[in-house]
Amino acid sequence: MEKIIEIQEVTKRIKGKTIIDGISFDVYKGEVFGFLGPNGAGKTTTIRMIVGLMGISEGDIKIAGSSIKTDFEKAVRHIGAIVENPEMYKFLSGYDNLLHFARMSKGVTKEKIDEVVELVGLTSRIKDKVKTYSLGMRQRLGLAQCLLHDPDVLILDEPTNGLDPAGIREIRDHIRMLARERNMAVIVSSHLLSEMEMMCDRIGIIQQGKLIDVQLVNDFVNGEEIIFEFEVDASERAKAVIQEALPQLQVQQTEVGILVSAVKEEVPLIVKHLVKEDILLYGIQEKHKTLEDRFLEVTNSKEGVVHA
Numbered sequence: 001m002e003k004i005i006e007i008q009e010v011t012k013r014i015k016g017k018t019i020i021d022g023i024s025f026d027v028y029k030g031e032v033f034g035f036l037g038p039n040g041a042g043k044t045t046t047i048r049m050i051v052g053l054m055g056i057s058e059g060d061i062k063i064a065g066s067s068i069k070t071d072f073e074k075a076v077r078h079i080g081a082i083v084e085n086p087e088m089y090k091f092l093s094g095y096d097n098l099l100h101f102a103r104m105s106k107g108v109t110k111e112k113i114d115e116v117v118e119l120v121g122l123t124s125r126i127k128d129k130v131k132t133y134s135l136g137m138r139q140r141l142g143l144a145q146c147l148l149h150d151p152d153v154l155i156l157d158e159p160t161n162g163l164d165p166a167g168i169r170e171i172r173d174h175i176r177m178l179a180r181e182r183n184m185a186v187i188v189s190s191h192l193l194s195e196m197e198m199m200c201d202r203i204g205i206i207q208q209g210k211l212i213d214v215q216l217v218n219d220f221v222n223g224e225e226i227i228f229e230f231e232v233d234a235s236e237r238a239k240a241v242i243q244e245a246l247p248q249l250q251v252q253q254t255e256v257g258i259l260v261s262a263v264k265e266e267v268p269l270i271v272k273h274l275v276k277e278d279i280l281l282y283g284i285q286e287k288h289k290t291l292e293d294r295f296l297e298v299t300n301s302k303e304g305v306v307h308a
């Protein structure tokens with residue numbers, strides 16, 4: 001995979017306060033990279049530094065090999081971004097808006113405008129005034145605007161904010177398509193964890209200005225341990241039996257039985273202990289953790305390992 005963004009030991013201080021504290025990670029072409037973190041963690045600040053809206057106190061950011069510090073113009077040329085709400089002229093058509101933006105960047109042809117309109121699925125409505133568009137259509141027009149100069153990287157801060165479920169799905173599908181079919185790197189931030197789980201290939205978790213974890217979404221969510229639910233006739237006793245016999249495992253009582261966080265190889269052992277104590281076992285189910293479960297585990301423990 002080809003690196004397109006390199007964040008190298010970046011620190012940001014504002015009025016003596018450290019907002020971002022020495023973060024480093026890379027983003028590759030063709031992937032959707034999600035930025036997760038509690039409110040005030042530093043997601044927007046990091047994004048603003050990547051797109052060049054804010055200076056860097058220490059460290060460097062390279063885009064397609066060019067430093068944003070020493071080669072700003074060349075570096076940001078590779079980026080298309082929606083950081084604040086895209087500015088649109090509501091009384092103009094979508095097409096006229098794009099024409100307006102096209103005039104501001106060099107070398108954008110009318111064919112290119114038609115191509116991006118088609119790419120974001122707005123062809124049939126592009127001649128209508130923007131004020132008649134739904135929020136989802138406006139977001140897609142914003143996406144089209146970002147794509148006019150053929151960026152390698154797309155940066156979207158909270159792209160699904162305020163959208164209804166259908167709108168969220170539309171934007172998500174477009175983001176994934178741009179990464180897969182156009183080999184673009186897409187960086188998104190969102191506090192909607194279920195959304196990030198569906199949209200991203202990798203996520204970086206930022207907390208109090210530090211990057212505490214960078215992982216593939218699948219590895220992050222599932223890890224090695226799985227939660228198994230054992231449906232039994234006597235859950236309280238079952239919990240006590242497993243805690244006594246296998247004290248290394250985490251056991252939780254539920255309405256129908258017990259939840260045990262374990263690896264698959266440990267399941268026969270758990271069953272053996274339950275059966276030995278004459279506990280009736282009606283079924284075993286695998287419960288997958290959600291990104292939200294894992295996010296809360298990691299941010300609450302404040303410990304994390306950076307897997308590059």
Ligand SMILES: Nc1ncnc2c1ncn2[C@@H]1O[C@H](COP(=O)(O)OP(=O)(O)OP(=O)(O)O)[C@@H](O)[C@H]1O
Pocket residue numbers: 014019037038039040041042043044045046191
């Ligand atoms: N210009 C500024 N002056 C002083 N403090 C700032 C400034 N910009 C950001 N901060 C502080 O930096 C921290 C990180 O803010 P940032 O907006 O990057 O967080 P965030 O992760 O995007 O949060 P949210 O999810 O709430 O948008 C916050 O504590 C914020 O108050």
